[in-house]
Amino acid sequence: MRVNFVLSEVATGLRRNLTMTVAMILTTAISLGLMGTGLLIAGMISDMKEIYYDKVQVSIFLADDVTDEQRTAIETQLSDSPEVASFVYESKEEAYERFQQQFSQQPELVENTPPDALPESFRVELVNPERYSVVAAEFPNGQNGVDQVRDEGDFLDRLFSLLNGARNATIAVAVVQALAALLLISNTIQLAAFNRRNETNIMRLVGASRWYTQLPFILEAALAGLIGALLAVGGLVLTKVLFVDKTLAGPIKAGIIPPVDWSAIATISPIIAAAGVGLAAVAAYVTLRLYVRL
Amino acid sequence: MIELQHVTKLYPASARPALDDVSTEIDKGEFVFLIGSSGSGKSTFLRLLLKEDDPTRGTVVVNGKTLNTMSKWQVPKLRRTMGCVFQDFRLLRNRTVAENVAFALEVINKPHRTIKRVVPEVLEMVGLEGKAARLPHELSGGEQQRVAIARAFVNRPLVLLADEPTGNLDPETSEGIMLLLERINRTGTTVIMATHDYHIVDSMRRRVIELNGGQITRDQSRGVYGVGR
Numbered sequence: 029m030r031v032n033f034v035l036s037e038v039a040t041g042l043r044r045n046l047t048m049t050v051a052m053i054l055t056t057a058i059s060l061g062l063m064g065t066g067l068l069i070a071g072m073i074s075d076m077k078e079i080y081y082d083k084v085q086v087s088i089f090l091a092d093d094v095t096d097e098q099r100t101a102i103e104t105q106l107s108d109s110p111e112v113a114s115f116v117y118e119s120k121e122e123a124y125e126r127f128q129q130q131f132s133q134q135p136e137l138v139e140n141t142p143p144d145a146l147p148e149s150f151r152v153e154l155v156n157p158e159r160y161s162v163v164a165a166e167f168p169n170g171q172n173g174v175d176q177v178r179d180e181g182d183f184l185d186r187l188f189s190l191l192n193g194a195r196n197a198t199i200a201v202a203v204v205q206a207l208a209a210l211l212l213i214s215n216t217i218q219l220a221a222f223n224r225r226n227e228t229n230i231m232r233l234v235g236a237s238r239w240y241t242q243l244p245f246i247l248e249a250a251l252a253g254l255i256g257a258l259l260a261v262g263g264l265v266l267t268k269v270l271f272v273d274k275t276l277a278g279p280i281k282a283g284i285i286p287p288v289d290w291s292a293i294a295t296i297s298p299i300i301a302a303a304g305v306g307l308a309a310v311a312a313y314v315t316l317r318l319y320v321r322l
Numbered sequence: 323m324i325e326l327q328h329v330t331k332l333y334p335a336s337a338r339p340a341l342d343d344v345s346t347e348i349d350k351g352e353f354v355f356l357i358g359s360s361g362s363g364k365s366t367f368l369r370l371l372l373k374e375d376d377p378t379r380g381t382v383v384v385n386g387k388t389l390n391t392m393s394k395w396q397v398p399k400l401r402r403t404m405g406c407v408f409q410d411f412r413l414l415r416n417r418t419v420a421e422n423v424a425f426a427l428e429v430i431n432k433p434h435r436t437i438k439r440v441v442p443e444v445l446e447m448v449g450l451e452g453k454a455a456r457l458p459h460e461l462s463g464g465e466q467q468r469v470a471i472a473r474a475f476v477n478r479p480l481v482l483l484a485d486e487p488t489g490n491l492d493p494e495t496s497e498g499i500m501l502l503l504e505r506i507n508r509t510g511t512t513v514i515m516a517t518h519d520y521h522i523v524d525s526m527r528r529r530v531i532e533l534n535g536g537q538i539t540r541d542q543s544r545g546v547y548g549v550g551r
């Protein structure tokens with residue numbers, strides 16, 4: 029395979045239909061950028077679930093002066109209750125550890141919080157989350173060593189459904205954009221094949237292999253896909269620096285929203301690049317197969 | 323070497339077949355004129371030999387290979403044993419004479435060294451040794467056709483197919499082209515040439531296959547263009 033030949037064909041092809049190439053690259057970039065955003069939100073959701081304790085629906089915070097008997101009684105009552113699917117006990121030390129982790133970005137806050145300031149608690153998963161009030165009634169606030177019972181599920185459900193919605197919406201828009209990008213790629217390749225029909229006709233007649241004839245077109249599309257992917261990654265970096273790190277600095281510091289790490293962008297960049305290159309190449313190949321006689 | 327058995331070609335759009343139950347045999351090293359009025363099926367005949375198209379019925383055999391059963395990926399290999407020349411030359415406008423000829427070898431992965439050696443040889447053979455660096459538009463029609471012939475012959479094909487190669491040329495230039503094709507034929511290459519040029523057919527006295535409405539109406543060795551003319 030003559031690398032020079034193939035590369036010069038690719039370059040000529042891209043230059044000859046510059047407007048189409050630009051349109052193809054931009055739609056690809058937008059689609060991939062949205063896909064990356066979707067992936068980042070998905071990663072964020074799983075980070076948040078870790079922060080907020082996956083599946084915990086009810087927290088029973090114990091009073092500071094709870095006795096061992098009271099604690100054992102509550103534990104027994106939880107184990108015996110048909111409403112309870114599972115539960116874990118979190119001691120003051122564990123609560124403090126989790127707090128440290130959650131607020132690692134704010135060392136002053138952690139320093140000013142004494143290790144025993146956080147209450148011990150039972151984290152409870154219900155068989156049916158909607159029966160929260162029945163369970164809450166079994167542990168009246170301020171009695172038998174119980175300080176407070178809180179329905180976490182309600183808040184978490186709303187939060188996660190919001191985030192899932194955001195993720196699904198971005199991915200849906202990304203898919204629509206991807207469709208537009210694929211059609212543009214297909215169109216560009218048809219145009220490129222038309223522009224180079226003299227060359228490809230001769231290649232066909234002198235017995236060049238199909239692969240040899242197709243490769244410049246496929247590489248042309250793949251290169252456009254790669255440039256689109258690079259633009260998309262650039263867009264994500266800009267979004268992080270200009271939007272997430274600035275506008276969302278408060279909630280991130282407070283540990284409500286996990287930060288978008290560079291490592292997360294580094295992880296999804298190759299995925300975006302592979303998707304861009306792969307989809308473009310496949311679209312080109314299919315187009316050549318279906319519409320172009322080589 | 324080339325054999326057609328009861329070959330019928332019906333294009334999808336038309337009711338009348340372009341080739342209608344054609345059977346013939348062409349031996350290695352033969353020089354054959356394919357004549358007949360416009361639309362009689364000459365180009366279709368050549369296209370089937372290249373497997374540019376498949377016959378509707380019948381079998382086509384080239385170089386001992388049955389084209390009907392040949393798979394798609396074997397077609398390039400078949401075409402490397404055949405050269406084609408057309409009325410409109412089909413040169414690449416942005417490439418020089420030498421590059422046009424080299425193109426045919428580059429795209430089938432011939433080594434650089436071979437290309438460097440073979441291209442000047444074949445250009446000399448077609449009489450264009452001094453014009454290797456010219457672009458097609460800097461050449462006369464006859465010279466352009468010589469480039470096309472050089473490109474078709476540079477890989478030493480077993481068969482050379484020529485579809486009205488002199489159709490755009492004056493009689494004198496045509497004669498030069500015919501001398502060239504004869505010379506190629508003398509190297510052992512089978513030449514099949516579709517033409518309307520009765521001067522050429524009459525003066526060369528080679529085998530003539532005449533098509534009429536897709537059927538062979540005459541097959542004559544050392545034939546002329548029109549019977550009784």
Ligand SMILES: Nc1ncnc2c1ncn2[C@@H]1O[C@H](COP(=O)(O)OP(=O)(O)OP(=O)(O)O)[C@@H](O)[C@H]1O
Binds near residue numbers: 335339361362365
């Ligand atoms: N691609 C095609 N699709 C449909 N019909 C075709 C096609 N190519 C040729 N034909 C028809 O097949 C018949 C034979 O055409 P062909 O080109 O083989 O004739 P020809 O002898 O080469 O004519 P000419 O001397 O004008 O070149 C004609 O009726 C033509 O209209």
Ligand SMILES: [Mg+2]
Binds near residue numbers: 364365485
């Ligand atoms: Mg014809």
